[in-house]
Amino acid sequence: MLDATLKTQLSAYLEKLQLPIELRASLDDGDASRELQALLVEIASLSDKITFARTDDDARRPSFEILRSGTDTSVRFAGIPMGHEFTSLVLALLQVGGHPSRESQELLAQIAALEGEHRFECYFSQSCQNCPDVVQALNLMAVLNPGITHVAIDGALFQAEVEARQVMAVPTVYLNGEVFGAGRMSLAEIVGKLDTGAAAREARALDEKAPFDVLVVGGGPAGAAAAIYAARKGIRTGVAAERFGGQVLDTMGIENLISVAETEGPKLAAALEQNVRANDVDVMNGQRAAKLLPAGDDGLIRVELASGAVLKSRTVVLGTGARWRQMGVPGEEQYRNKGVAYCPHCDGPLFKGKRVAVIGGGNSGVEAAIDLAGIVAHVTLVEFDSRLRADEVLQRKLRSLANVTVLVNAQTTEVLGDGGKVSGLAWRDRLLGSEHRLELEGIFVQIGLLPNTEWLMGTVELSARGEIVIDERGQTSVPGVFAAGDATTVPYKQIVVAMGAGSTAALGAFDHLIRAPLRSVGGTLSAAA
Structure with a gap:
């Protein structure tokens, strides 16, 4: 799982562990579970303060808990935290293992003083650069306060769960079963939402x-x-x-x-x-x-x-x-984070095997279409102008992809949906004046700033x-x-x-x-x- 360089770096970090920790895995017979077990066994081999055990005590599989031995202090990952989330895994190991956080003492004390039971679930994707900040913040809160729990869930791996909850953007955070927030949130912002007096004190x-x-x-x-x-x-x-x-x-x-x-x-x-x-x-x-x-x-x-x-x-x-500039058409705001997205890197994995559109034919739009084509079933690139404006090298790559369709002289007129999520896109041919509809599940807006x-x-x-x-x-x-x-x-x-x-x-x-x-x-x- 880990190459020699990464293993050496991780081994050096794990020397900072102050307390023993346990990696407790819930697995099934799938490839992802075998991959996760191999990763956890490898991590455990790097420190005598880490043990691994298969417990199968969680319904989400594959998943694992990082537990401070002899306590209830823990965090849980549902999935394999690699990609952008590998840093979150390393920090979780260290913090559960007693290594202190670098956050301000004032903020750490504020977290420890939060009252009540707070059960957080955060859906992430491994390609999302915004997710680690949220995952790491919630993990730290779970380590510091016994009334807080957190599980970070790989949305691409738990697709059925994502669809049942209609999660169409990451990070999406649930608190006690209800949507708490979506998008990048800092530790201070999350704590501020829980501590209602924090904003007034800070002001x-x-x-x-x-x-x-x-x-x-x-x-x-x-x-x-x-x-x-x-x-x-x-x-x-x-x-x-x-x-x-x-x-x-x-x-x-x-x-x-x-x-x-x-x-x-x-x-x-x-x-x-x-x-x-x-x-x-x-x-x-x-x-x-x-x-x-x-x-x-x-x-x-x-x-x-x-x-x-x-x-x-x-x-x-x-x-x-x-x-990001918005299209300004009916339905866009209603279905924001419900199929309308602005970050293909973050949210693309949630649309695996589905049909999507990219709005915009500049560099960012064409790059988004190229990236998404490797994940989704089909991409339709919609450009208002009579030609694409992206660099020619990007256009050549785009034209080489079999599952991409390009529409030019196409004006997006409405985002269509079923009340809960995006179901299509309405557009008008600017030359002929004819009206058209595309059936799809996601729309990525890339039309400038x-x-x-x-x-x-x-x-x-x-x-x-x-x-x-x-x-x-x-x-x-x-x-x-x-x-x-x-x-x-x-x-x-x-x-x-x-x-x-x-x-x-x-x-x-x-x-x-x-x-x-x-x-x-x-x-x-x-x-x-």
């Missing part, structure tokens, strides 16, 4: 923060670069981000980042956050900006958050990025496309407010471009600070914004 703490010299709004490549460049000037820097990493977290293969042959979005996002924190930046994750207030008489710009908290700063760098700037309307000058208008230094129409990345009028939406733009915006903000006249703020001298 009060944010309100009490001293003003920043540079406040970065957004934690993607642009925001990370801006924060690092600002902090290295020795000035007080903060980052408020809805989710650190931004759109990068939803990106799988990255092969055009200079000096890096290839990487994956979540790995890059983790490296960015580590780099930012190493520069003593105050990172405020899980915070969505709601309103920007230009500098008042005190020279401070204010950013009001969705929680009601207000952050103050002498300058601000906006790096809020972009999100939309800037996250609605909250800035009426405050900062925006382009006709909703992008923040900036000059060569990243300066916006509001003094002291700079911007960078995919949310701006920069012509090319690329990670490396966003990093450079973030650095430029931070340098612009610093230049603004040192050139502004000094004034008295709260009894101390400060540069006026």
Whole structure:
């Protein structure tokens, strides 16, 4: 199961185990069970603190429990946690085995103090880059609090269960048998949903923060670069981000980042956050900006958050990025996560053997169709224009696939469903005007990005496309407010471009600070914004 390199790395990690653990498997006679047993036996052979036993005490097979010997502390995986979930397996082994978490002591204490019984089930796919964060968060909660249990379920392996519950997006989390949430969620977000007083406490703490010299709004490549460049000037820097990493977290293969042959979005996002924190930046994750207030008489710009908290700063760098653009047709929102999906890597395995459509003929759409063709029964690529816009090398690959149909001059008009899930797609031929229907089970939307700037309307000058208008230094129409990345009028939406733009915006903000006249703020001298 494990190659020599991976086995050596895992063996080194397992030296950190402090307490004995047991791997207790529930198996049947299938190939997946034999594969799981081989993996667990191999893991047990790497440490004298791990034992393996076949117990067959769980209805889901293959599955296994990681149990702290002599206690009820455990987590369970239904399936074989490889792919993106192998890291989740390693962390679960360590944490059940007594290795401490690196999360803040405040958050760990908050988890331990949660009252009541919480039975979590999380459906994942091995190709989903968003799933590990959720799986790992729920596993840690189960280790810390005896009232919390968690089983991580491979949706591709337990297809009948997925269909019975109509799970069409991962990660999907159930709590005590009811849907708790879908999509990427941080540990703090999950705990906040359970601890109803947490949001108010956090808002009060944010309100009490001293003003920043540079406040970065957004934690993607642009925001990370801006924060690092600002902090290295020795000035007080903060980052408020809805989710650190931004759109990068939803990106799988990255092969055009200079000096890096290839990487994956979540790995890059983790490296960015580590780099930012190493520069003593105050990172405020899980915070969505709601309103920007230009500098008042005190020279401070204010950013009001969705929680009601207000952050103050002498300058601000906006790096809020972009999100997947929606089709805007009837039925799309109704069947979101019920057949309408935006991440083929995450949700593709849930549609194994089914018929799907991909909307969009650019690089992302054609790449999605190619990837899905290896999983599903048939892919129909639907393009509004008269031709595909993807690179020719991708189009050649697409044309070589027997189970792909391409429709051009095709306008999607409605997502069809039976009330519970997607059943088809209605489209109109733009040349002939004729109406058509496709019977299918899934629709993957890949039609570009939309800037996250609605909250800035009426405050900062925006382009006709909703992008923040900036000059060569990243300066916006509001003094002291700079911007960078995919949310701006920069012509090319690329990670490396966003990093450079973030650095430029931070340098612009610093230049603004040192050139502004000094004034008295709260009894101390400060540069006026």
